[in-house]
Amino acid sequence: MRILDGRYQLEQCIGVGGMSEVWRGYDQVLARPVAVKLLAPRQTAAQDCSADQDCGERARTEARSAAQLAHPNVASVYDFGMAPLPQGRQAPYIVMELVHGATLADHLAAGPMHWDIAVRICAEVSAALAAAHGQGIVHRDVKPANIMLTPSGVKVLDFGIATAAGQHDQQPDGFVLGTPAYLAPERLGCDAATPATDMYAVGVLLYQCLTGRLPWPAETPTQLVLAQHYRQPDALPVIDGLAAEAAELCTRCLSADPEERPTSPLAALVLAEAVDARVYVPPFGVPAPTPSPSPASPRRATGRTGAEHVGKHRASSQRASGAPSRDSNAWASSPTEASPRRSGEPRG
Numbered sequence: 001m002r003i004l005d006g007r008y009q010l011e012q013c014i015g016v017g018g019m020s021e022v023w024r025g026y027d028q029v030l031a032r033p034v035a036v037k038l039l040a041p042r043q044t045a046a047q048d049c050s051a052d053q054d055c056g057e058r059a060r061t062e063a064r065s066a067a068q069l070a071h072p073n074v075a076s077v078y079d080f081g082m083a084p085l086p087q088g089r090q091a092p093y094i095v096m097e098l099v100h101g102a103t104l105a106d107h108l109a110a111g112p113m114h115w116d117i118a119v120r121i122c123a124e125v126s127a128a129l130a131a132a133h134g135q136g137i138v139h140r141d142v143k144p145a146n147i148m149l150t151p152s153g154v155k156v157l158d159f160g161i162a163t164a165a166g167q168h169d170q171q172p173d174g175f176v177l178g179t180p181a182y183l184a185p186e187r188l189g190c191d192a193a194t195p196a197t198d199m200y201a202v203g204v205l206l207y208q209c210l211t212g213r214l215p216w217p218a219e220t221p222t223q224l225v226l227a228q229h230y231r232q233p234d235a236l237p238v239i240d241g242l243a244a245e246a247a248e249l250c251t252r253c254l255s256a257d258p259e260e261r262p263t264s265p266l267a268a269l270v271l272a273e274a275v276d277a278r279v280y281v282p283p284f285g286v287p288a289p290t291p292s293p294s295p296a297s298p299r300r301a302t303g304r305t306g307a308e309h310v311g312k313h314r315a316s317s318q319r320a321s322g323a324p325s326r327d328s329n330a331w332a333s334s335p336t337e338a339s340p341r342r343s344g345e346p347r348g
Contacts, residue, residue: 003028004083008036008095024098027078035075035098038083039091059092065159066096068135072280073128075099075148075155099155104209105144111212115242116275118209121147123271124154126202127279130264132159133195134282140193142201143179144208180221181214185228185256196258202267203253206246210239215254232256243274 002010008025014035015022025036039059063080070076079095104121107113113121125147132139139146139159148155184200207215215233218224233254236247249270253261262270265281272279 004036004093005081008034008079008093010036025095027095033098034078035096037094037096039093059094061159063094065132065137068137069128069131071128071131071282072152073124073154073156074131075157097155099148099150099157101148101150101155103145104147104149104205107149108144108208108212113209115210115239115246118206119243119246119271120275120277121149121154121209122202122206123268123275123277123279125156125205126199126264126268126271127281128154128156129195129198129202130268131282133198133264138193138195139198139201141179141182142198142205143182144205147205180224183228184258186258194258195264196261199253199261199264199267200255200258202264203250203261206250206253206271207233207236210242210250211237245270246274 004010007027007029009028010023010025012024013021014024019039021038023036023038025034026032027034037059060080063077066074066077076097077094078097081093081095082090083093085091112118125142129139129142137159139156141158142156146156146158148157182201182204184197186197204215214224216224216227216231217234218227236250239247249262249267253267255261268279268281271277
């Protein structure tokens with residue numbers, strides 16, 4: 001078997017992409033299973049990579065971005081190095097936590113999910129993004145293929161094109177990094193990546209999990225881009241049992257105006273509360289954007305953190321139902337958690 005740097009034994013290839021391979025491996029030093037991502041492992045790709053150094057720099061960026069994040073919904077990065085290739089060439093590799101499960105894309109191939117599971121998944125994705133955004137990192141490629149559903153919950157993968165918030169693409173004119181279906185309108189106009197662009201992708205993700213399709217009817221990538229530019233997303237259909245707060249948040253995430261989208265901490269907490277799930281939101285306060293008034297949501301959350309917003313909403317709901325209210329400060333603790341999950345409930 002092939003061994004990298006005298007330490008990482010490559011056992012089985014478990015995934016192949018356009019410029020990378022992912023291997024199930026074994027760390028002989030720490031005696032634990034790992035995943036090893038090899039970039040440009042084939043000779044022709046490696047030659048292109050060596051010519052401009054982009055592959056190595058991209059791998060280093062991915063490793064550093066993910067390594068900054070200690071969060072239960074982010075796949076951990078353990079190491080970075082260069083693997084020898086034929087003819088004396090080298091290719092970068094990243095050693096990561098070996099995640100067991102299937103991607104969200106695999107699950108969506110079977111159709112829409114039950115709303116409880118869909119909302120829970122997007123709550124955990126938002127919590128992972130809250131950790132990244134708190135470090136000034138924008139993922140830029142939130143999509144089903146980069147979300148793994150494991151027995152212990154969601155894992156957000158592939159920070160390969162992550163960037164600092166407010167950074168413009170360092171690419172040729174007209175070239176935008178990301179996946180078209182999940183790109184925010186301002187990104188299609190080559191604006192800088194911001195946390196709000198990730199939240200647009202969360203809106204598309206939630207809509208797709210709930211309905212089994214994208215928010216726009218389109219048969220080709222060109223039709224999709226035109227629809228994103230020139231028409232409003234289709235309204236979320238009525239889904240029996242879906243909390244009004246979760247439906248409203250999906251709509252706000254899909255707003256063409258980045259200022260109207262919720263922050264990642266707020267989205268994580270609102271969605272988690274809707275299904276009585278636990279999420280970990282890093283302890284930093286982010287003011288909640290003011291939602292536009294609507295019959296479904298007359299409240300205004302100006303100037304409150306996501307934790308306060310959720311706590312006060314839960315308290316008001318309990319008063320309306322005659323149940324005893326909780327102290328709203330209990331919802332603003334750090335780390336912040338929503339109420340405990342009911343025993344035996346599925347978790348994505």
